[in-house]
Amino acid sequence: MEIKYTIQGLLIYATIIAYLCAFVITLLHRRKIGHILYVFGFIIAVFSFGYRWYHVRHVPLQNLFEVFLCLGMIYPVSLFCRRFLRVGGYSADMLIGAIVLFPAGLVFNAEPQQLPPALQSWLFTPHVAVYMLSYIFMAKATFQAISQLAGKSPGANENLLGPEQATYRIICIGFPPLTLGLILGSYWGKKAWGDYWGWDPKELWGLASWLVYVGYFHFRYMFGKKHPRINSFWAIAGMAVIIITLLWVNLSRLFPGLHSYAT
Amino acid sequence: MWVGLALIVFLLFLSIYGAFIGAARAQSFINRLPVVVYWITFLLLLIVALAVFRRLVRVPGLLLIHLGCVFILAGAMWSSETGHKLQKKLFGIDKITTGQMRIHEGHSDNRVILEDNKQIKELPFSVELKDFQIKYYKPAYLYIQTRDGQGWKIPVETDTEFPLGPEFGTVKILRAFENFKITIEDGSRKIIDDPQPGSNPALEVQITSPQGQVTTKYVFERFGGHARPEDKFALSYRRVISDYISRLRITKDNKVVAEKDIEVNHPLSFGGYHFYQHSYDAEASQYTVLMVVSNTGLAVVYAGYWMLCIGVIWHLWLRRIVTKIKLKNK
Numbered sequence: 001m002e003i004k005y006t007i008q009g010l011l012i013y014a015t016i017i018a019y020l021c022a023f024v025i026t027l028l029h030r031r032k033i034g035h036i037l038y039v040f041g042f043i044i045a046v047f048s049f050g051y052r053w054y055h056v057r058h059v060p061l062q063n064l065f066e067v068f069l070c071l072g073m074i075y076p077v078s079l080f081c082r083r084f085l086r087v088g089g090y091s092a093d094m095l096i097g098a099i100v101l102f103p104a105g106l107v108f109n110a111e112p113q114q115l116p117p118a119l120q121s122w123l124f125t126p127h128v129a130v131y132m133l134s135y136i137f138m139a140k141a142t143f144q145a146i147s148q149l150a151g152k153s154p155g156a157n158e159n160l161l162g163p164e165q166a167t168y169r170i171i172c173i174g175f176p177p178l179t180l181g182l183i184l185g186s187y188w189g190k191k192a193w194g195d196y197w198g199w200d201p202k203e204l205w206g207l208a209s210w211l212v213y214v215g216y217f218h219f220r221y222m223f224g225k226k227h228p229r230i231n232s233f234w235a236i237a238g239m240a241v242i243i244i245t246l247l248w249v250n251l252s253r254l255f256p257g258l259h260s261y262a263t
Numbered sequence: 264m265w266v267g268l269a270l271i272v273f274l275l276f277l278s279i280y281g282a283f284i285g286a287a288r289a290q291s292f293i294n295r296l297p298v299v300v301y302w303i304t305f306l307l308l309l310i311v312a313l314a315v316f317r318r319l320v321r322v323p324g325l326l327l328i329h330l331g332c333v334f335i336l337a338g339a340m341w342s343s344e345t346g347h348k349l350q351k352k353l354f355g356i357d358k359i360t361t362g363q364m365r366i367h368e369g370h371s372d373n374r375v376i377l378e379d380n381k382q383i384k385e386l387p388f389s390v391e392l393k394d395f396q397i398k399y400y401k402p403a404y405l406y407i408q409t410r411d412g413q414g415w416k417i418p419v420e421t422d423t424e425f426p427l428g429p430e431f432g433t434v435k436i437l438r439a440f441e442n443f444k445i446t447i448e449d450g451s452r453k454i455i456d457d458p459q460p461g462s463n464p465a466l467e468v469q470i471t472s473p474q475g476q477v478t479t480k481y482v483f484e485r486f487g488g489h490a491r492p493e494d495k496f497a498l499s500y501r502r503v504i505s506d507y508i509s510r511l512r513i514t515k516d517n518k519v520v521a522e523k524d525i526e527v528n529h530p531l532s533f534g535g536y537h538f539y540q541h542s543y544d545a546e547a548s549q550y551t552v553l554m555v556v557s558n559t560g561l562a563v564v565y566a567g568y569w570m571l572c573i574g575v576i577w578h579l580w581l582r583r584i585v586t587k588i589k590l591k592n593k
Contacts, residue, residue, distance in 0.1 A: 114400045114503045117527035172579045179575045183568045192528050194361070194539040194556045196564060197339070199289040204282035211275040218268045249282070 001106050008055070011048035012105040015041045015072055016098045023094040038094050042075035045097070049073060056112045061128040062119060064250060065108035070132050071100040077136045085173065087166040088154045092143045096136075123188040131181035135242055137174030138213075141167045142239035145232035164228045167235050168220065175213050182210050205245035212238040267312060270305050277301075294344070306336045324578025327570045334567030342560030350559065358557045359384050363541060366392040367550040371514065375555050386555070388515040388534055395543060395551045396508045403502040405436060405466060405482065409495060419466065419500075429473055431495055438467040443483065454481075461547045466500050507540050509551040525553075532558065 003009065018041030026034030049069055052060040060066035078093035104110075115124075147153075148163035161169060185206065190196040197203065216234035224231050277298070281289035292298065309332055312319060319325050340346050343360075350356045362375035362384065371391035374383050402418035407427065417425050417434065424435045443465035444457040454467075464484040471477050480498060487499030506526055513521040513533050523531040531538040535558055542552035 114505065117504065117506050120506070121528040123528075172583075176572075176575045176579055180572060183572055187565075187568065188528075190561075191530065192539075194530070194537065194541070194554045196561075199281060199286045199293065201282040201286070204278045204289065208275055208278040208282070211271055211278065215268065215271045215275065218264065218271060222264055222268065 002109075004105065004110060006110070008048065008051060008110055009105060011044055011051060012069070012072075012101055015044045015048060016101050016105060017041075018044060019094045019098040019101070023091055023098065026091040026094065034091070034094070038075060038078075038097075041094075041097065042073060045069075045072045045075075045101070058115055059125045061125060061132070062113060062115065063108070064247070065104050065110050067128065067132060067246070068100050068104035068108065070129075071136060072097055072104065074100070074136055077133075077140065081137075081140060081170060081173075085166070085169045086159060086161050087140070087144065087169055088158065088160040089140055089143050089147070089166075093140065096139055096143070100139075118192045121188060121192065123184055123191070127181060127184040127188055130177040130184065134174045134177035134181060135246065137170050138178070138235075138239055138242055141170035141174060141235050144170060145235035148232045149229060149236075164231060167232060171213060171216060171235060171238075175217075178210055178213065182206055202245065202249045205241065205249050209238060209241040209245050212241050264312075264316075267308060270301075270308060273301065274305070299345075302336060302340065306333065306340070309333045309336070322578070324574050324582055327574025328578065329574075331567045331570030331572075331574055334563050334570060336567075338560040338563030338565075338567055340560075341563060342557070346560060347557065356559075358535060358559060359386070359555060361554070361556045364390060364538075364553045364555055365550055366390060366553065368392055368395055371512075386534070386536070388513050388520065390538065390553070391512040391514060392551055393510040393512055394508075395510070395548055396506075397504060397543065397548055398506040398508070399502040400505045403439075403500065405434070405468065406487075406499045406501060407434065408497050408499070424471075427496075432470065432472040435469040435471070436466055437469050437479070440465040440467070443481070460549055464500065464502065468498060507543055507551075509540055509553065511538065511553075535559070 004012070018037050022034045022037035022041060025037060049060065049072075052066060052069055056062075056066075061070060074093055074097040078090055081087040082090055144163045144167040148167065153162050154160035160166070185203070186196045189198055189203070212234065216231065216238060219234055220231050277293070281292060284292065293302075309329055313326070313329055313333070319329055341350075347358055347360045350358070359375050359377065362377045364372060364375055366372050369392070371389040373386040373389045375386060376383055402420065405417045405419060407415040407417065409431070415425070415427060415434075417436070419436055419439055421436050421438060424433050426433050438456075440456045441464060442457040442459070442461045443463040444455050444461075446453050446455055457463075466482045468480045468482055469477060470480060482498045482500045484500045484502060487501065490497035508524050508526050510524050511522065511531055512519055513531075521531065521533045523529075525531045525538060525540050527540050530540075537556045537558055539554040539556065540551065541554035544550045
């Protein structure tokens with residue numbers, strides 16, 4: 001653990017504090033103030049991401065620090081899920097935002113790095129960005145799946161979907177960017193390394209996370225109504241594999257490979 | 264559908280197992296006979312599913328997704344080593360699947376060392392390396408590390424003095440060498456930046472101690488971080504590569520048929536092959552190593568990618584939006 005005594009660090013801590021305050025205040029039924037704090041935290045998160053962008057002079061999605069900084073801008077996803085999908089978990093999103101910023105603020109090294117030749121491609125930003133977008137949706141889906149297993153459901157006056165249906169809706173939104181991320185990565189691999197599939201550990205874990213959601217869709221279609229709780233286990237397993245893909249593969253020496261520069 | 268789910272779960276476990284054994288072993292593992300049987304079964308099952316389940320054909324998104332998977336699997340099989348052998352047997356097409364070429368500056372070659380490193384095959388055209396360049400990010404940096412872990416990162420700017428505090432004095436970079444060499448002229452030692460081919464990047468650094476004692480040191484990029492017991496700190500010189508560029512010219516029957524400066528992410532396509540910047544001469548930047556890959560089956564795989572992407576986006580996103588708009592209009 002390392003506290004960052006820099007402007008970047010301060011911006012991250014300010015965002016975490018704003019998100020945590022928003023979460024606690026929302027739990028205390030002061031929703032309006034909670035919402036204002038959440039939006040305020042989001043504005044700082046955007047500023048923090050922009051500051052990093054200006055500082056490193058390329059889209060800051062190169063390493064784990066920058067990726068988690070990006071994941072901290074969760075507010076538009078919460079808003080989209082609530083407004084268009086009728087999915088709850090608004091307060092949980094505040095907590096997710098704080099949790100993802102925690103490693104950026106206290107664990108990962110923020111030393112700016114120059115882009116190696118392989119990353120100097122137009123595919124760099126879309127490939128990582130669609131994955132990040134998908135991961136935020138899948139994190140939200142996991143929260144809904146856990147809610148279903150815990151037997152929680154939204155209040156009757158909230159006009160929100162039940163957790164199982166909500167999990168499905170969010171996975172439906174998160175799965176296309178996950179697919180796009182995998183395919184853009186494969187296309188980029190062909191351009192950069194000469195092969196569209198290199199059997200690299202990161203690629204294989206990426207494929208594994210995609211397959212868990214493919215399994216989820218097939219299982220839900222076949223037995224979803226009979227065993228709704230098992231659907232949720234699939235969604236949670238998907239998130240577990242995503243966490244391994246995002247973190248373990250880059251941090252563990254067990255998986256050396258072409259994606260090591262992301263550490 | 265049970266079988267389909269079972270095959271998906273099996274592929275999931277195969278992927279996880281492959282991730283644990285590393286890329287090279289995973290690649291050989293997936294080419295083993297039992298796994299090849301699995302791939303063929305998977306492909307056949309997808310085709311059977313498209314024939315049996317009418318929903319898969321009636322719903323455009325599902326059709327594209329499953330057809331996309333068929334194309335990707337079929338394309339991958341067709342472009343594999345076994346696929347190439349099969350093409351040779353059936354159609355007499357003898358193509359190199361993948362290999363490497365090492366070409367020196369100003370020379371041309373058509374020999375490709377195959378992946379197994381035992382065989383050499385010839386291309387029906389020659390590849391000439393006009394020039395090879397390595398570009399570095401600017402500025403490069405001199406790194407200073409004390410014994411108690413204190414560190415500085417100093418940009419390489421000649422004749423600028425950098426203070427390191429009252430305990431360590433100052434540091435000044437006097438010269439930056441691309442190809443450091445020591446020559447003997449008239450019996451005395453002379454340090455030069457040799458313009459002849461070769462690469463030995465180094466810095467001449469002047470260290471002034473707090474007591475005013477001046478010493479000169481040479482810091483080499485390739486042999487950095489050395490410190491004598493009496494030194495207060497270790498110096499290292501690092502440059503970050505921004506690009507590798509091979510200027511290539513392809514000739515066939517003594518005619519220039521293609522020219523391109525290839526870089527990472529910018530390969531050259533010619534004659535059914537892709538040429539990639541793979542490696543280089545780290546000692547003197549005198550040759551480049553190109554990776555030669557056959558493009559057989561690639562169009563089929565890419566067609567599968569398009570189908571899968573369009574299918575997923577249509578089925579999970581657009582179809583719902585279109586239905587909502589239609590309902591609203593009604």
